[in-house]
Amino acid sequence: MTTRRRLSTEERRAAILAAAREHFSTTHYPDASVPTIAAASGSSQSLVFHYFGSKAGLYAALVEDSLRSLIDAPLPTGHTTRDRVSTLLQGYLDTLAADHTLVAGVGEPEAAVAHRRAAASALVEKLREIIGIGSFPRHTWALWGWVGFLEAAGRHWVEDGCPENQRWPLIEAALGALEGALGDWRV
DSSP states (O other): OOOOOOOOHHHHHHHHHHHHHHHHTTSOGGGOOHHHHHHHHTOOHHHHHHHHSSHHHHHHHHHHHHHHHHHTOOOOSSSOHHHHHHHHHHHHHHHHHHOGGGSOOTTOOHHHHHHHHHHHHHHHHHHHHHHTOOOOHHHHHHHHHHHHHHHHHHHHHHHTTOOGGGHHHHHHHHHHHHHHHHSSSOO
């Protein structure tokens, strides 16, 4: 007979999010099953709802968690701007390969879409800081356009199965797109 250890609130929440991340990596939001996620996490369906309120709340929390880890990733200091953006891109692709919830899915709830918008804004601000630019309108539009490019290219890369032989061509294309949009790394 095995005895189960009672998980702390943080451990239980993390277990549910891990099971949800695994489930959503192969299942679109409308087809996802909270009972399946609950069983995979060793929880009851009512406990999932207790922590997240609804399937939409669970998905939104998962998207927020994934995006936060991406945006908050540290970047090296003392490197060129291009190298720092390259490091950001490498981390982005590593995270995309491991966590497909970073790619917007079919039928997502509005709360998840709102987290994606907030993360895009945070990424624009992080890029503004890395590159050292202010709020000049041309640069702002260039950064927003580049974030859209990155989302579309990342989605395509994931749909192709995250081919390793396409990682550096994608990174180089993204770096070139940003440099071209800004006109120079030293704006």
